[in-house]
Amino acid sequence: MRGYTKTPDQVHAIEDAFADGLSLRAVIRKFRIGAQTAQNIRDGVHPLQNAEPNYERCPGCGGKVIMPCILCRVRNVMDEQRAVHLTQKDRRQEVDTSRWR
Secondary structure, eight states: OOOOOOSHHHHHHHHHHHHTTOOHHHHHHHHTOOHHHHHHHHHTOOGGGSOSOOOEEOTTTOOEESSSOHHHHHHHHHHHHHHHHHHHHHHHHOOOOTTOO
16 A cells, blocks of 8 residues: 655655656655656645645635635525526416416
């Protein structure tokens, strides 16, 4: 079983190894990590490379999130779908009574 990178210090050590000129395969063998993890660290997209994300207060819900707030976006989409569903339901219940005798 391979060892998983659990701390930003391990990620920084792997970054330093890449900076020293080690190849991808050499880093994989030395640190006993997966190829995709090594590629992510080499390319700078590993989640632990940015250990301190910038959290902000969402003006919509007041939550402390990384902007844009996904919760507010999902709530807006759900509200729109609910409104469309209700208007469709109202139309189905309308009955034309003008032709009744």
